[in-house]
Amino acid sequence: MLKAVFFDMDGTLIDSDQLVETIYQKLTTQYPPDVPLSAIPRQDLFAKSYIEVIKMLYKRQDDRYLEKVMMLHQMNQDKFLKLFDGTLEMLQSLKRYPVYLFLVTSELKEIATEELKKLRIFDYFDDIITASDLIFQKPNPEGLLKLLKRYDLNPDQCLFIGDQTSDAMAGKQTGIQTAWMGWNHFNHDDIAHHFDLKFSHWSEVLNRIETDMNVINLSITSEVIKIIQFTDLHLMNEASDRLTLEGIRKAVISLHPDLIVLTGDQTMSSESEMLYRKLVQWMDAFGIPWTLVFGNHDTDHGISYLTLISALKGSKHLIFSPGPKALGYSNFSILIQNQVRQPRYQLIFMDTHVDQYYAIGEKQTWGYGSISTEQMQWYEQMISLTSTTQSMLFLHIPLPEYNLVQPEDKDLYQGNYLEKPSTPPYDSGFFNNIVSHRHTLAIFAGHDHYNDYQFIHQDIALAYGRVSGHYDYGPKGFAKGLRWIEIKKDNSFDTHIILYQDIKDNL
Numbered sequence: 001m002l003k004a005v006f007f008d009m010d011g012t013l014i015d016s017d018q019l020v021e022t023i024y025q026k027l028t029t030q031y032p033p034d035v036p037l038s039a040i041p042r043q044d045l046f047a048k049s050y051i052e053v054i055k056m057l058y059k060r061q062d063d064r065y066l067e068k069v070m071m072l073h074q075m076n077q078d079k080f081l082k083l084f085d086g087t088l089e090m091l092q093s094l095k096r097y098p099v100y101l102f103l104v105t106s107e108l109k110e111i112a113t114e115e116l117k118k119l120r121i122f123d124y125f126d127d128i129i130t131a132s133d134l135i136f137q138k139p140n141p142e143g144l145l146k147l148l149k150r151y152d153l154n155p156d157q158c159l160f161i162g163d164q165t166s167d168a169m170a171g172k173q174t175g176i177q178t179a180w181m182g183w184n185h186f187n188h189d190d191i192a193h194h195f196d197l198k199f200s201h202w203s204e205v206l207n208r209i210e211t212d213m214n215v216i217n218l219s220i221t222s223e224v225i226k227i228i229q230f231t232d233l234h235l236m237n238e239a240s241d242r243l244t245l246e247g248i249r250k251a252v253i254s255l256h257p258d259l260i261v262l263t264g265d266q267t268m269s270s271e272s273e274m275l276y277r278k279l280v281q282w283m284d285a286f287g288i289p290w291t292l293v294f295g296n297h298d299t300d301h302g303i304s305y306l307t308l309i310s311a312l313k314g315s316k317h318l319i320f321s322p323g324p325k326a327l328g329y330s331n332f333s334i335l336i337q338n339q340v341r342q343p344r345y346q347l348i349f350m351d352t353h354v355d356q357y358y359a360i361g362e363k364q365t366w367g368y369g370s371i372s373t374e375q376m377q378w379y380e381q382m383i384s385l386t387s388t389t390q391s392m393l394f395l396h397i398p399l400p401e402y403n404l405v406q407p408e409d410k411d412l413y414q415g416n417y418l419e420k421p422s423t424p425p426y427d428s429g430f431f432n433n434i435v436s437h438r439h440t441l442a443i444f445a446g447h448d449h450y451n452d453y454q455f456i457h458q459d460i461a462l463a464y465g466r467v468s469g470h471y472d473y474g475p476k477g478f479a480k481g482l483r484w485i486e487i488k489k490d491n492s493f494d495t496h497i498i499l500y501q502d503i504k505d506n507l
Helices: 017-030 042-047 048-060 063-080 087-094 109-118 143-151 166-172 188-192 201-216 239-255 272-284 304-312 375-382 400-404 430-437
Strands: 002-005 100-104 128-129 158-162 177-179 195-200 215-217 225-232 257-264 291-294 334-335 343-349 354-361 363-367 393-394 440-446 455-457 460-464 481-487 493-499
Touching: 002 143, 017 042, 017 048, 017 063, 017 304, 042 048, 042 166, 063 109, 087 201, 100 143, 109 128, 128 143, 143 166, 158 166, 158 215, 166 188, 195 201, 201 215, 201 334, 215 400, 239 272, 239 481, 257 440, 272 304, 272 334, 334 393, 343 375, 400 455, 400 460, 430 440, 440 481, 440 493
Parallel strands: 002 100, 002 158, 100 128, 158 177, 177 195, 215 334, 225 257, 257 291, 343 393, 393 440, 440 460
Antiparallel strands: 225 481, 334 343, 354 363, 455 460, 481 493
């Protein structure tokens, strides 16, 4: 899964070729070089730092030349410096994902910082490495290696996007996949063949990343796939949080799941960003893959989804993507693979959004969030990718079909049915869509803390998780716990509720 995107700056994000040429022409006019400017390979002029090119021109370093470069840069940057088409929009879009954005440039720190701030993209980067921070410049991989070590990243979790051969060589020496931005550069073929991927516009990059993040591969080699569903943690930076986290710890260590799923309302606080960071540390400590969807309370108190997604950065074991921008903030699929990397089972995660008003009849009606028509189309795309497998669906707010059984229908469901299901106020038809494809065998929701029942309707299991957090909005004393799910070798499954109090603590 992608964890970080590294960018070169000049020629990749910023169209600075004309500025660089102007600076060298004016420099060499005032200070005739030992080596003619025309003798310097054109690729070196744009790929190497000013200090490196000055040494090539004058066969020595002289502060006068560098001071002149700095002055010429200041004088000419407003006229020649600009972003490549779509750069700002691309960076804004990537901020939706829990990935680091890094910059590794052969430019001097003073110049790089000034350019990035002038073009208003400085704040999009989590870290910046310049020529001033390094002993060796690209193609030496020193800058990339610094960031890999600093953020404890594996090379296969990263992508490096550049425009010069030196970028490709630096990436390859670290094992990072490289991508070439073609734009309008010279000698396209001579440069492009050094890279793993080739793009001509940021829209292609975004499409590639979004496609990769829509379906995330996870290898589970055990014969039975074991999943824990925790739901409605409602971390609030209160004393009860400790009970919730300890319940999670006790369950995970005792039950040894292959995957942990959190189905929304992880937090409900003005301090949600801090609480998400704390949750990342807690979950990562288990060394087990985990994932989540957002709930309707995660963004209470004006907290944005982008803030929460940013708090997820750096997780070693989280498997998550916000999914396509138009659909919300937690729409993605995990494709479980066997030991020979063949698809075995698909887990689909969907964002049920927050409360809203619906146009029902001739009036506006308030209700809980629902699945949109666009999400239904996306769901069809996801299951079409793995037609030979079957799937389960995880979301926060239950579908209207959870109302098909009533508390008195004891013979139709198993578990606790202690409150009216808080479903959307209208039926979007999503469940019928699911039935028609015969791909999804079970739907798991959260949201209603006092329900954990499950039943079968049209051969599909509809099930609640068990509230896992120690926040009560009703009667006290409802025991906290989890839902346990086992997918067998033949793709059949078993599921039941487990209470924290019934788990033997192995520590």
